Amino acid sequence: MNFKAMSLISAVAxxxxxxxxxxxxxxxxxxxxxxxxxxxxxxxxxxxxHLDEVMSGWLFRSDSTRDMERDDxxxxxxxxxxxxxxxxxTADGTEGKSCADCHGxxxxxAGVRAVYPKWNEAAGEVRTLQMQINDCRENRxxxxxxxxxxxxxxxxxxxxxSVSRGLPVNVEIDGPAKETWExxxxxxxxxxxxxxxxxxxxxxxxxxxxxxxxHLSQGQINGFxxxxxxxxxxxxxxxxxxxxxxxxxxxxxxxxxxxxxxLELYVASRGNGLSVEGPSVRN
Amino acid sequence: xxxxxxxxxxxxxxxxxxxxxVAPGDVKFNEGAVEQSLTGMPGNAEEGFKIYASKxxxxxxxxxxxxxxxAQFPGDVGPMLDGAGERxxxxxxxxILVNSKMTFEGTVMPSYYRVDGFTRPGKVYTxxxxxxxxxxxLSAQQIEDVVAYLSTLKDS
Numbered sequence: 001m002n003f004k005a006m007s008l009i010s011a012v013a014x015x016x017x018x019x020x021x022x023x024x025x026x027x028x029x030x031x032x033x034x035x036x037x038x039x040x041x042x043x044x045x046x047x048x049x050h051l052d053e054v055m056s057g058w059l060f061r062s063d064s065t066r067d068m069e070r071d072d073x074x075x076x077x078x079x080x081x082x083x084x085x086x087x088x089x090t091a092d093g094t095e096g097k098s099c100a101d102c103h104g105x106x107x108x109x110a111g112v113r114a115v116y117p118k119w120n121e122a123a124g125e126v127r128t129l130q131m132q133i134n135d136c137r138e139n140r141x142x143x144x145x146x147x148x149x150x151x152x153x154x155x156x157x158x159x160x161x162s163v164s165r166g167l168p169v170n171v172e173i174d175g176p177a178k179e180t181w182e183x184x185x186x187x188x189x190x191x192x193x194x195x196x197x198x199x200x201x202x203x204x205x206x207x208x209x210x211x212x213x214x215h216l217s218q219g220q221i222n223g224f225x226x227x228x229x230x231x232x233x234x235x236x237x238x239x240x241x242x243x244x245x246x247x248x249x250x251x252x253x254x255x256x257x258x259x260x261x262x263l264e265l266y267v268a269s270r271g272n273g274l275s276v277e278g279p280s281v282r283n
Numbered sequence: 284x285x286x287x288x289x290x291x292x293x294x295x296x297x298x299x300x301x302x303x304x305v306a307p308g309d310v311k312f313n314e315g316a317v318e319q320s321l322t323g324m325p326g327n328a329e330e331g332f333k334i335y336a337s338k339x340x341x342x343x344x345x346x347x348x349x350x351x352x353x354a355q356f357p358g359d360v361g362p363m364l365d366g367a368g369e370r371x372x373x374x375x376x377x378x379i380l381v382n383s384k385m386t387f388e389g390t391v392m393p394s395y396y397r398v399d400g401f402t403r404p405g406k407v408y409t410x411x412x413x414x415x416x417x418x419x420x421l422s423a424q425q426i427e428d429v430v431a432y433l434s435t436l437k438d439s
Contacts, residue, residue: 190402191402192402192403193401193402193403193404193405194393194401194404194405194413194417194420195393196393196394196401196402197391197393201391202391205391206360206391209358209359209360210356210357210358210359210360211345211346211358211360212338212342212344212345212346212356212357212358213355213356216360242410245410246405246408246409246410247408248405249404249405249407249408250401250402250403250404250405250410251403251404251405251406251410251411251412251413252405252410
């Protein structure tokens with residue numbers, strides 16, 4: 001039965017015209033006529049048997065949405081990065097220090113976004129960029145931690161992403177981070193909710209296809225935080241994960257949860273080799 | 284919440300027949316097919332079409348297209364359903380709807396009349412855990428209606 005059904009399906013599929021419109025576009029992203037962004041590259045070795053090529057979500061968006069990312073003046077996400085730069089230079093907390101007091105100019109942080117989430121030896125855990133930022137706020141500045149994907153977190157993450165644009169995502173998955181990475185991988189392939197859909201069902205098996213009006217991408221996070229035209233604000237990757245899991249009619253995990261920290265590491269590693277592109281523009 | 288209201292409405296509409304419906308856990312499969320009508324009554328193809336096309340109900344158009352139907356934004360994750368009523372018997376269509384996995388191993392198509400075996404089932408699209416209101420994606424009557432509609436798709 002199974003076999004018969006499957007061959008019927010392939011027969012049907014073969015008879016269908018292909019939907020050229022749904023394929024990712026063939027286009028190059030250069031920001032401000034200066035920063036070259038790798039939006040498509042050979043997949044990292046750990047993806048063997050799963051994906052040959054990895055692609056930024058940028059290639060799956062419409063012409064007008066893609067164009068907004070070519071120039072910082074047209075990219076609404078950059079307004080938040082500028083807010084981030086203000087926060088960067090403003091003293092906060094009981095120690096009266098700003099980020100700049102310890103780290104210098106934001107540009108001195110180029111390359112940081114590209115390697116997070118990352119193992120923190122002293123803490124004995126994998127930390128996302130937001131966790132690290134909050135560690136600085138609480139322990140070095142005597143300031144209150146920001147909520148996950150909220151408050152100052154988004155502008156600050158946008159700022160730190162913007163100064164790393166063009167550098168390759170390169171998160172470490174071996175060594176002490178391995179256990180967390182494995183956990184993230186398990187989550188990625190788990191079919192959650194009443195609709196029983198995993199990240200892989202949509203973003204590995206069906207990227208390029210349409211799910212209703214949505215053109216499915218590979219669900220990469222090299223472009224985060226992303227400015228979405230839909231909600232006109234910056235969105236963090238954990239909030240995106242939450243929305244995708246909710247859409248399977250599942251009980252989700254929350255931004256900042258150990259599950260999403262692990263998932264962020266794993267999804268980031270699927271984009272190793274793509275350029276950091278945030279803050280990006282999506283629909 | 285939305286789901287409960289809809290199910291309730293269906294229960295009232297279908298009256299006694301619905302009360303006698305085969306429960307999700309009691310459906311008998313024969314090689315993926317389900318011979319017995321879930322309600323004991325033929326479905327209504329017109330209602331079935333509405334369920335097929337409605338985002339709130341079957342939302343089949345999220346993944347499928349039918350060339351004779353002018354649906355806004357049909358998806359193409361699943362195959363085109365033109366001629367589905369010719370390729371499959373009524374019993375097979377019922378089986379595919381009740382639990383798609385019995386016909387297509389590992390398919391991404393959801394099971395529309397099943398209530399167990401899920402990982403972290405939620406309360407509709409709230410992101411919260413499922414509670415007492417949890418039920419199958421479609422009622423027995425709705426399944427029969429969609430089966431009736433799909434059976435009309437003869438020309439491939």
